[in-house]
Amino acid sequence: MTQSPDDSRTSGLATGFSAQLPAWLQGELTAVSTPRVTPEERMELVNYLADRNWREGNGGPFAAIVVDHVTGEVISVGVNVVLSTGLSSMHAEVTAISLAQVALGSWDLGADPERELELVVNWRPCVMCYGSTMWSGVRHLVVAGSGPELERLSGFDEGPMREDWAAQFEARGISVTEGVGRDDALRVFREYGEADVLVYNARGAGAIALD
């Protein structure tokens, strides 16, 4: 194929993309970056960010943070920015994982054997973020819950997951903890669902009858 330095400008094809945290969250990063020692403190932040995110109009009611499993140092914070970026893959987990990898300068968040990193999310990841978490290098996943309540309350389609999803994580050296901050998480989903805002998954939640 031909080589030309002008090709990328004449083809009309996009050559890159980017995602930014919303301005409201960028304005709170110093407060947000305080170390969080207990699982409950970590999930409290995640539930706060998830609730604020949909109300600000950036995307769905989802947030995720990457922390040092032992010290609670915050490595990154992410929210769902599908609407603000125009990119359907920019769920909270992908955003938080990517920002942690920017911060640490590595695609492998498990590269340092002395430091185990933990992803904290306000529900079980959708099938895309399930894989994104698996390939990220985090050693621990903490979620507020994993049942069908999320889809029922919010209207989101979370995709076809296997029954043994947690065992598959464990088999790859990633521990799974459920049930932290569950009531707060459910309240966020309920209020989002009742607000009748846009559910942006392209194919909608009408087709999960196979599951």
Next chain:
Amino acid sequence: MTQSPDDSRTSGLATGFSAQLPAWLQGELTAVSTPRVTPEERMELVNYLADRNWREGNGGPFAAIVVDHVTGEVISVGVNVVLSTGLSSMHAEVTAISLAQVALGSWDLGADPERELELVVNWRPCVMCYGSTMWSGVRHLVVAGSGPELERLSGFDEGPMREDWAAQFEARGISVTEGVGRDDALRVFREYGEADVLVYNARGAGAIALD
């Protein structure tokens, strides 16, 4: 929480990330953007890009393109850029889908009912890209194959998929076509596997015994 315009600069947390196509691919975009009418022509391009990508050192032997299902117009091209971006989620499908969404200015590639878009990939997507495809708005998925040959030849862990993965796509209005350019795809994986280069999935392929 406090609001300060300097927070994002003083917290130490990253506020954004980006991904770019490799320079070699940017230099070929005019040639690459020629419309491709048949499935075989589309996969020929994908297999070429996948083969070149790992040899150039940008990431794994994977490529994906988004095309107009009817006309073959190329909307975007993507390759796996995990190594060149330092971001573990930047698989070929996520890259191609994101670049198509940049080009069309929408997180929903199915927003125009008059125009069905198709994702062409050189094997069944991993579990992350399975979800990314599902949420993208494409109406068609074309893959060179879907069996265990990829993991066996390349050493990659593709993650825990359900047996009914294709039916789950169909239930959401996404058709699945397999077996286009299969021999060429397998040759790419075989040569990659024999070259003994870095397999970068953080947790490796040793733990798929549960599957």
